[in-house]
Amino acid sequence: MPEVPPPAPTGDALLKILTALGNPHRMRIVAALVENRTYVSALAREIGISRPLLHMHLQRLEAAGLVTGTLEAADDGKTVKYYDVTPFVCELTPHTVARAAATLTDDGAGTADRGAGRSDRGAKEEAK
Amino acid sequence: MPEVPPPAPTGDALLKILTALGNPHRMRIVAALVENRTYVSALAREIGISRPLLHMHLQRLEAAGLVTGTLEAADDGKTVKYYDVTPFVCELTPHTVARAAATLTDDGAGTADRGAGRSDRGAKEEAK
DNA sequence: GACACCTGTCAAAGATTTCTGACACATCTC
DNA sequence: GAGATGTGTCAGAAATCTTTGACAGGTGTC
Numbered sequence: 616m617p618e619v620p621p622p623a624p625t626g627d628a629l630l631k632i633l634t635a636l637g638n639p640h641r642m643r644i645v646a647a648l649v650e651n652r653t654y655v656s657a658l659a660r661e662i663g664i665s666r667p668l669l670h671m672h673l674q675r676l677e678a679a680g681l682v683t684g685t686l687e688a689a690d691d692g693k694t695v696k697y698y699d700v701t702p703f704v705c706e707l708t709p710h711t712v713a714r715a716a717a718t719l720t721d722d723g724a725g726t727a728d729r730g731a732g733r734s735d736r737g738a739k740e741e742a743k
Numbered sequence: 744m745p746e747v748p749p750p751a752p753t754g755d756a757l758l759k760i761l762t763a764l765g766n767p768h769r770m771r772i773v774a775a776l777v778e779n780r781t782y783v784s785a786l787a788r789e790i791g792i793s794r795p796l797l798h799m800h801l802q803r804l805e806a807a808g809l810v811t812g813t814l815e816a817a818d819d820g821k822t823v824k825y826y827d828v829t830p831f832v833c834e835l836t837p838h839t840v841a842r843a844a845a846t847l848t849d850d851g852a853g854t855a856d857r858g859a860g861r862s863d864r865g866a867k868e869e870a871k
Numbered sequence: 872g873a874c875a876c877c878t879g880t881c882a883a884a885g886a887t888t889t890c891t892g893a894c895a896c897a898t899c900t901c
Numbered sequence: 902g903a904g905a906t907g908t909g910t911c912a913g914a915a916a917t918c919t920t921t922g923a924c925a926g927g928t929g930t931c
Contacts, residue, residue, distance in 0.1 A: 686908085822878065
């Protein structure tokens with residue numbers, strides 16, 4: 616079959632995606648960015664949350680590879696940070712979850728890589 | 744049978760699925776149940792977590808509709824609770840997330856006032 | 872009866888996540 | 902300069918999730 620199967624992310628990557636998307640505010644952020652790209656302050660006004668809070672949510676989404684932020688210069692020269700959604704595709708089935716769980720690096724004892732670990736993975740798309 | 748498109752869960756349902764799957768232990772539970780169905784105590788030993796903890800995780804998974812538990816009688820007559828995975832299919836893309844976000848009943852204000860007393864919550868948005 | 876399994880629930884501690892209010896800095900307009 | 906807009910970060914409170922240990926049953930075997 617010529618069908619190209621989904622990228623099948625690693626366990627940690629899938630976990631990051633799930634925890635990133637598992638939040639009403641972040642789901643709405645993705646929804647808003649699908650409609651049209653915006654910058655941080657405008658998006659905060661649109662959704663109705665504070666800038667610091669939105670900043671945190673955007674960081675979480677970006678860390679999961681679901682959105683990307685670019686610092687651009689507006690017409691008047693002011694620097695604005697625009698965000699776009701990544702065209703991610705992730706199929707969730709018992710099999711894909713099981714496959715991802717096999718590569719989890721979390722031993723359950725709390726060896727979670729919180730804030731550490733440099734990841735050069737800009738896109739999960741080619742992961743295999 | 745022709746191609747059946749994914750059911751497109753409601754916002755709250757998808758959120759439940761995502762938060763249920765967004766946990767290393769629960770991902771491993773699904774993985775273990777995909778291999779072969781078991782009962783609670785055996786599963787707890789297999790994964791290496793306590794029974795009360797596993798019980799909570801299973802409840803969360805069952806509440807999201809990802810697994811189902813059935814109280815059965817073993818050969819010797821002892822009652823055992825077996826768990827099976829539901830053959831769920833959920834496609835995660837910017838579009839599906841956006842579509843689901845539109846039906847979220849969480850007003851983001853923390854007020855668990857599901858679907859009641861609807862009024863303009865964005866009153867302060869235009870106050871600028 | 873004593874033991875070994877199974878089932879479930881509870882309260883309380885521990886660890887994350889979420890959220891708010893300030894702060895500091897830059898650019899453009901009046 | 903003052904004011905409005907944009908950027909980002911920080912500490913600490915508040916809410917939620919995770920985890921443990923103890924408890925209260927049930928059934929079958931020795």
